[in-house]
Amino acid sequence: MNHFRRAISNGSDHFYQPKTILVTGGAGFIGSHTTLQLLLEGYKVVVIDNLDNSVEESIKRVADLAGKNGHNLYFFQVDIREKDALEMVFALARFDAVIHFAGLKAVAESVAKPLYYYRNNMIGTINLLEVMGKHGCKKLVFSSSATVYGQPKVVPCTEDFPLSTMNPYGRTKLFVEEIARDLHVADPEWRIILLRYFNPVGAHPSGLIGEDPRGIPNNLMPFLQQVAVGRRSELTVFGRDYPTRDGTGVRDYVHVMDLAMGHVAALRKVFTTKDIGCTVYNLGTGKGTSVLEMVAAFEKACGKKIPLRFAERRPGDCSEIYASTEKAQTELNWKAVYGVEEMCRDQWNWASKNPWGYQLSDFMVDDSP
Secondary structure (H helix, E strand, O other): OOOOOOOOOOOOOOOOOOOEEEEEOOOOHHHHHHHHHHHHOOOEEEEEEOOOOOOHHHHHHHHHHOHHHHHHEEEEEOOOOOHHHHHHHHHHOOOOEEEEOOOOOOHHHHHHOHHHHHHHHHHHHHHHHHHHHHOOOOEEEEEEEHHHHOOOOOOOEOOOOOOOOOOHHHHHHHHHHHHHHHHHHHOOOOEEEEEEEOEEEOOOOOOOOOOOOOOOOOOHHHHHHHHHOOOOOOEEEEOOOOOOOOOOOEEOEEEHHHHHHHHHHHHHHHHHOOOOOEEEEEEOOOOOEEHHHHHHHHHHHHOOOOOEEEEOOOOOOOOEOOEOOHHHHHHOOOOOOOOHHHHHHHHHHHHHHOOOOOOOOOOOOOOOO
């Protein structure tokens, strides 16, 4: 049992009850917000996370935000690449379903370190699926990505678009999707939903939990917020010659609270639809926003001017992508409700209350991209 540390346990030590959900990567950005929403809706949640790019403090804050439901949260520090550790977790509880977030997610890093990404994102997932099957837990919601669409010829992207990724990170997501489809064909008892979400931003309205990447951020909004709080001197914008309305990349930014609700909606669908099979849904707003438009919105939210530096395009990035969300609206009864203004408002609320994220620190960081 040396693999495990019980971080949260304010109630009974047994959690062998219906609707117990295992959340892998639950200490991370999207995982923590989804875990909170699950708790608020009455689920018992067991989080496993190796804390490579997250901290235990996020889980403690989730428990506090859950109030009286916080005692239904349990945490173990586990790496899904360690199959024996997974087996020990599954020996402790009967899980009704798994929401799988755990994995590396930086496009540029995946281009530089492809084997690192394949080892983490694929081998870990195969371990998880094998252990789930062995223990009779065959309901899965998988955190996929819009990167599987590559550079689409037209937008918005619908779920039946051809898939062609532009980087190793995207390929790990696409390969896992294919593994899931093959698994269902081999064993129709599996019920799997693949959620392709676009660009998660924002934070919980309380400002207590949010995105806190280690090292140099790879995504726009955490980099932007670090400039706003004075941790970095300027924002690097990669590419200003894209064939878009202002030359910068266009993305479908979606509030993390909307994504959390989307995962709960998908979980509900898995439980209530026997013939769901292996089905995919986009989670986005259906609208594209450019990098410069997002910067302007964040400047308005924080009341500060953000210094910019333009650099060459990053390898593996596409020019424009946003979602068609009709399928999720129709079949999951889910629709994003937050706009760019709310995304930036909540992002700034989190950043201003936690300028160094979950860690209290006064050290300086490197401004290089």
